[in-house]
Amino acid sequence: MTEIGLPRSTTSRAVTLIVALVVLVIAAALWGISVGAVAIPVDVIVNTLFNLDGEQQTYIIIKSRLPRMVLALLAGGALALSGAIIQAVIRNPLASPNIIGINSGAALFALGMVLVFPAIPVAWMPLAACIGGLLAASFVMLVAHYRNLSAVHLALIGVAVGFVFQAGVDYLLITSSDSESSAPMIWLTGSLWGRTWGHVAISWIPLLALSAVALLLSYRLDLIALGEGTATGLGLNVPRQRLILLFVATMLASVAVAVVGVMGFIGLMAPHIARRLVGGSHRLMLPVSALVGMLLVVLADSIGRAIAPPIEISAGILAALIGAPFFVYIMLTTASET
C-alpha cells in the first residue's frame, strides 16, 4: 500500500476540487463555443460534437470555434504549468514565464519573421516563436548554470534579458511601415482570433507531452523549492534538476506563446490561485494550476467574444482584467504567510 503522503482530508479535498474544476472547465468551454457573432444553443453544440440527430452547426463549430477552444485549453494549461515550475525553481512569487524572458523572446522572433521576412509562410511563425523563447531562456539558464548563480540573480538576469527582447519587439513595431494588418498587435496581446486546426496540429503533441513530463516531475519541484542546501542534502542534483525543469517550463510557454500569443498574466496568476486552493505540494498544485489556467483562458476568450459581437477583445487582455482583482485579493489575504 502506498499513498502520496498528505493528510487524507487534504487529498480528498483536492480530489473534490479537481473534479469541480474539470466540470467548470467543460461548462466554460461549451459556453465559449456557443457565444460569438452567431449564437449557438448548447443542444446544437452537443448534437454537432457527438454527431447526434437534430440541428447541427458543423461549419462554425468544427471549423472555427472548436479549434480555438482546444487551443485555449492546451495553452492555458501549458502557461499555468510553466509558471508553477518557474516559481518553484526560482523561488520567487513574482516569477512567471515572463521573468526568464520567454514571452518577449518568442514574440520578437515571431514578429521578426512576419515583418522582416514576409515571404516565409505564416505557418512557420510558431516555430520562430519557439526558437526565440528558447534562446532567451537558454541564455538565462546557461549563465545561471555555469556561474552557479543564486535564484535571485537568475531572476534578475531573466528580467534584463526580457527587456532586451522587448526592446526588439518595440523597435520592430515602430519601424514596420506595413500598417495594413493589425495581426501582429492582436497576437501580442494574446488572442485566439483566427486560430485553426492547423495551429492545433502543430502544438498538441508537444504541449501534452511536456505537460505529462511536468506532472511526473512534480515531487522534484517540492524538493527543489526547499532551496539548494536542503534539496542537495535530500539527494537531489540541484543544478541539473533546475536545468531540466526550466527547460520543460520554457518549452511549455514557448509553444503556447507560439499558438496563442503573449498572455503573460496566466503563468503568474494560475499557480498562485492553485497554491491558495490546495497548498504548496506540487503533486496536487500542478494539476490544479493547469485547470485554473485552462479555465481562465477559456473564460477570457469566451467573454471577449460575448461582449460586443462581432468585435473580439483579446483573451490576454480579458484574462488580466478578470484575474487581476482576484489575484490582488489573494495576495492581500496571504500577505502574512510570506
Next chain:
Amino acid sequence: MSITLAGVTAGYGRDRAIVADIDLTIRTGEVTVLIGPNGCGKSTLLKTIGRLLKPRSGAIHVDDLDVLRNDPKRVARTIAYLPQSPVVPTAITVEQLVGYGRAPHQSLLGLRSPRDIELVDQAIATTGLDDLRARPVAELSGGQRQRAFIAMALAQDTPYVMLDEPTTFLDIRHQVETLDLIRQLHDAGRTSIVVLHDIAQAARYGDRLVVMHEGKIVAEGRPADVVTPDLLREVYGLECAVYPDPVSGTPVVTPR
C-alpha cells in the same frame, strides 16, 4: 566506520580556497562540533561534505562510500545535511516537510510506503511536533521550525547527520531544546557533525571539538583538552579565562 576527509581543498568561484588541505576523521557514535571564528571555513567544510560545494581536490569517504563520485541519492541515504537557516517553503505543512526526509528512499513520484509513514510519525513524535503536524511550517516560530527541519533529517534515517549552525537566531531556551535534540540523536546511535558559534555550548554538547582557523584545523580533541586560554588567544585573538561549568563541568569561557 567513520567519515574521512583527505586533502580537501574548497572555495567559491575563482577566489582563493576557504578551506585548504583538510585531513579529518569523524568517529562514529560521537557528536563532533566544528567551532572557530567567522570566516574560518567551518560552514564551508560542512557544505563540502554535504556536496553543496565541489572540492577542488581531495577525497571524502563516508564509511566505504565515495561521497563525491556516488549517486547523490545514495549518499543522501547515508548522510543527512541541514543548511544554515534553511528556506521555509510556502504552504507546506510540518508533516509534508518531515515527509520530504524520505525522498532519498523513494521513487520519482515520492509515493510513501508504510515504512516511510512510520518513520515520519516517529520523527514527529521525537521532536515533539505532534500538535503542529498539520500547521504550515511558515506559520511556526523559529524554534518550532528548526525542530521541524531536524525532524525531516531524522526521517531521512541516516547514520550520519550534519547540522550547520542549528541554533542561530534562536533564543536560549530553543537553543537548549535543539542541542538536547542533538544529544537525543546521539543516544539513538547517530553520528552528528554540528557547526556552533558558542564555545561553551560546543564544549557541553560535543564529545569532540574540531577548531578551525583561517581554513585549517588548528586543534582537535575532547572539549576539556581543547578549550584553553592559549588556543582562544591564537584563534580568536582574545584573552580569556577558562573555568568549569558549575552544572556540566565542561569548560566555559569568559573574556578578560
